[in-house]
Amino acid sequence: MVKIQNLRVFRGKKQILQIDKLEAVEGERIGLFGPNGSGKSTLLRSLALIEPESSDAVFYESLDSSWPIGYLMQEPYFFRGSVEENLVLPLKLRKVSAKIIKKKLREFTEKYNLEPLLKKNPQALSGGEKQKVNLLRTLIYEPRYLFLDEPFNGIDALTKKELNKYLENYLNQDKRRLLIYVSHDLKELLTWGKRFWYLKEGEIKFDLDKEEFLKINYQTLEDNYLKLLLEE
Ligand SMILES: Nc1ncnc2c1ncn2[C@@H]1O[C@H](COP(=O)(O)OP(=O)(O)OP(=O)(O)O)[C@@H](O)[C@H]1O
Numbered sequence: 001m002v003k004i005q006n007l008r009v010f011r012g013k014k015q016i017l018q019i020d021k022l023e024a025v026e027g028e029r030i031g032l033f034g035p036n037g038s039g040k041s042t043l044l045r046s047l048a049l050i051e052p053e054s055s056d057a058v059f060y061e062s063l064d065s066s067w068p069i070g071y072l073m074q075e076p077y078f079f080r081g082s083v084e085e086n087l088v089l090p091l092k093l094r095k096v097s098a099k100i101i102k103k104k105l106r107e108f109t110e111k112y113n114l115e116p117l118l119k120k121n122p123q124a125l126s127g128g129e130k131q132k133v134n135l136l137r138t139l140i141y142e143p144r145y146l147f148l149d150e151p152f153n154g155i156d157a158l159t160k161k162e163l164n165k166y167l168e169n170y171l172n173q174d175k176r177r178l179l180i181y182v183s184h185d186l187k188e189l190l191t192w193g194k195r196f197w198y199l200k201e202g203e204i205k206f207d208l209d210k211e212e213f214l215k216i217n218y219q220t221l222e223d224n225y226l227k228l229l230l231e232e
Pocket residue numbers: 011016034035036037038039040041042043
């Protein structure tokens with residue numbers, strides 16, 4: 001379980017996130033959405049424990065190195081070296097043995113058809129290929145908590161379908177895996193979310209399950225972001 005209590009994040013004097021209480025348990029799939037600048041990335045960084053200001057407000061039950069956190073940033077980021085080196089880096093950093101790294105790399109290469117990409121410089125990949133490598137680099141160390149920040153932006157429908165399949169398989173392999181998926185796209189949110197967190201101006205405005213979320217009568221809403229999103 002991951003729990004937030006009294007989370008406050010500031011940039012200078014401006015408070016950009018204020019969450020009193022929020023919880024998610026293993027196996028949940030949460031769609032997180034809200035207008036630009038509402039604090040979604042900051043919330044994910046807090047959950048990924050890389051937002052220093054939030055270190056006293058985010059708690060994990062039983063988090064240990066065998067249950068790592070996987071955080072996929074909005075913009076794919078690569079380190080120096082080939083695609084292959086980038087892919088295995090999370091394993092190397094976790095001191096996984098060379099034998100297992102080799103095995104894992106072979107498994108991923110076959111399963112996800114990576115052979116043509118492995119020796120390339122990540123900067124020379126297309127946008128869709130970058131997203132694919134970025135996602136697989138996160139999945140390779142088998143995080144139980146998976147936080148994806150608009151992972152498939154600008155991806156064509158075919159590549160998106162392929163990446164969705166990888167992700168679905170990954171989640172189905174272990175029902176305890178928890179997903180928080182940030183998107184501005186209602187279709188994507190409904191594909192991945194079974195529960196929905198709406199963030200606005202740094203605050204969670206609602207936390208609804210799918211049934212409740214689908215019952216929202218958007219025609220009567222005064223919130224234009226929500227109205228436009230749900231009108232889709
Ligand atoms: N380094 C920074 N310095 C000052 N303000 C920042 C900084 N980083 C983020 N902010 C502000 O914090 C707020 C939340 O940003 P955040 O990136 O978390 O929003 P978001 O909901 O993920 O937005 P988007 O949908 O555009 O990706 C925004 O108002 C942003 O301008």
